Amino acid sequence: MLCKISFTNNEFPPLELPAHQSLADHLTAQNSPILFGCRTGLCGTCLVEIIGNIPPPKEEEKEVLQILAPENPRVRLACQLDLTQDITIKTYEV
Numbered sequence: 001m002l003c004k005i006s007f008t009n010n011e012f013p014p015l016e017l018p019a020h021q022s023l024a025d026h027l028t029a030q031n032s033p034i035l036f037g038c039r040t041g042l043c044g045t046c047l048v049e050i051i052g053n054i055p056p057p058k059e060e061e062k063e064v065l066q067i068l069a070p071e072n073p074r075v076r077l078a079c080q081l082d083l084t085q086d087i088t089i090k091t092y093e094v
Helices: 023-028 059-068
Strands: 002-007 015-018 047-051 075-077 087-091
Touching: 015 023, 059 075
Parallel strands: 002 087
Antiparallel strands: 002 015, 047 075, 047 087
């Protein structure tokens, strides 16, 4: 199954990736619309807002999100996303 990933506020074209593929790994080789730092879910550099449904964050990601964006349940770390269906990604400013 392919998941379509679209980006708002950006000229970056949509991507189609197999379900459960790492978005961070794919965007490493391209001019990414998302900034990535540690790629392990600790630094918060890749904080984005998700439009669409994805599985809930794991405990480690939840801890970072509670610090960086406690008021927005749609904010996630792009490096930790589990792609399961089509989504739109919006950059998020802290």
